[in-house]
Amino acid sequence: MRVQLLFSVLAAATAANAQSSSVVTFAPAVTDSPVGASYEVTLPNKGNWKVDGNIKAVSAPDGKGVKFEVSISGLPAEGGPFMYHIHEKPVPADGNCTGTGAHLDPYKRGEVPICDATKKESCQTGDLSGKYGNATESSYSNSYLDLFSSTNPGNPAYFGNLSVVVHLSNKTRISCGNFKMVSPGSNGTSSGVAMPTGTGGSHHNNSTLSATPTSTATGSGPPISPTTAPAEPTGAAARLVSGAGVLFGAALALML
Numbered sequence: 001m002r003v004q005l006l007f008s009v010l011a012a013a014t015a016a017n018a019q020s021s022s023v024v025t026f027a028p029a030v031t032d033s034p035v036g037a038s039y040e041v042t043l044p045n046k047g048n049w050k051v052d053g054n055i056k057a058v059s060a061p062d063g064k065g066v067k068f069e070v071s072i073s074g075l076p077a078e079g080g081p082f083m084y085h086i087h088e089k090p091v092p093a094d095g096n097c098t099g100t101g102a103h104l105d106p107y108k109r110g111e112v113p114i115c116d117a118t119k120k121e122s123c124q125t126g127d128l129s130g131k132y133g134n135a136t137e138s139s140y141s142n143s144y145l146d147l148f149s150s151t152n153p154g155n156p157a158y159f160g161n162l163s164v165v166v167h168l169s170n171k172t173r174i175s176c177g178n179f180k181m182v183s184p185g186s187n188g189t190s191s192g193v194a195m196p197t198g199t200g201g202s203h204h205n206n207s208t209l210s211a212t213p214t215s216t217a218t219g220s221g222p223p224i225s226p227t228t229a230p231a232e233p234t235g236a237a238a239r240l241v242s243g244a245g246v247l248f249g250a251a252l253a254l255m256l
């Protein structure tokens, strides 16, 4: 009995270790999308593909995330289901979708394991089809509020100067386009006109650094007291140390 329990604990621990690195960084919920900010991307024909689409992205009225309205048509009869993502770079002047690089992933969770749509905060920020579903028909539309995207140029989850890529299920890139600003919005924490030229980092109060969220976890600076730190999710990425290592250690200790 006891031995069996040990083995299953061990198996679970090793499986978890193999599946992901031992540290998981969750995307913080966004609260700083400027009121009224909106962006739009047009998804054009590329090569022999006949895709035609657009995606509108508007700040949530309370600044908590971004509402997306997705409409894609002309998807091929074969090669689906189709994925689409916000990518980390804009489409270059030559229009080659390969130039957009990988997905927008400011918290560096990586491609694997694939997004669990029941835990959207654990997915890559740009993995819209992972979080809200693939396009499965030749004409597809969907709309949703994503709590982890931002229209504030100072936020790591800002996408206003980036692109969207549509893929076949084998990852072939069949369309891509760049977000264009429709309106910068009127509110938020940006100073002056909220053009996407902000250097980031200066938009927030002095509680935390916002430029490199992954660097806040390991303490070279003074520890931030949890009682005084305000709820400012753009600054501190919530970090979870996987229980796997701990379990592993506990199991080993029991065996010895």
Ligand SMILES: *[C@@H]1O[C@H](CO)[C@@H](O)[C@H](O)[C@H]1NC(C)=O
Residues within 6 Å of the ligand: 078, 079, 168, 170, 172
């Ligand atoms: C992906 O699928 C398409 C359509 O099914 C096919 O034409 C293409 O060769 C495939 N590409 C790769 C890299 O497998």
Ligand SMILES: *[C@@H]1O[C@H](CO)[C@@H](O)[C@H](O)[C@H]1NC(C)=O
Residues within 6 Å of the ligand: 096, 097, 098, 099
């Ligand atoms: C796009 O860029 C990739 C990588 O640089 C290259 O292999 C590919 O041939 C380019 N595609 C077109 C249509 O130019």
Ligand SMILES: *[C@@H]1O[C@H](CO)[C@@H](O)[C@H](O)[C@H]1NC(C)=O
Residues within 6 Å of the ligand: 088, 089, 090, 153, 154, 158, 161, 196, 197, 198, 199, 200
């Ligand atoms: C997009 O804009 C943000 C905020 O200004 C900036 O930090 C980032 O480097 C830009 N990304 C690209 C690919 O230009």
Ligand SMILES: *[C@@H]1O[C@H](CO)[C@@H](O)[C@H](O)[C@H]1NC(C)=O
Residues within 6 Å of the ligand: 080, 081, 082, 083, 130, 133, 134, 168, 169, 170
């Ligand atoms: C979406 O399609 C991709 C590629 O076929 C697949 O790996 C993934 O599991 C699909 N996601 C969902 C939620 O069905």
Ligand SMILES: *[C@@H]1O[C@H](CO)[C@@H](O)[C@H](O)[C@H]1NC(C)=O
Residues within 6 Å of the ligand: 035, 062, 186, 187, 188
């Ligand atoms: C800005 O946002 C605050 C809080 O959400 C709201 O009270 C205020 O009316 C907004 N101002 C403008 C100009 O939108």
Ligand SMILES: *[C@@H]1O[C@H](CO)[C@@H](O)[C@H](O)[C@H]1NC(C)=O
Residues within 6 Å of the ligand: 189, 203, 204, 205, 232
């Ligand atoms: C910054 O501090 C001011 C004054 O305390 C407060 O009104 C404002 O909401 C704060 N902004 C953020 C982004 O925390």
Ligand SMILES: *[C@@H]1O[C@H](CO)[C@@H](O)[C@H](O)[C@H]1NC(C)=O
Residues within 6 Å of the ligand: 205, 206, 207
């Ligand atoms: C900035 O930090 C100083 C010193 O810790 C503090 O007194 C002040 O209230 C802070 N301002 C804001 C807006 O958080």
Ligand SMILES: [Cu+2]
Residues within 6 Å of the ligand: 084, 085, 086, 087, 103, 165, 166, 167
């Ligand atoms: Cu993609």
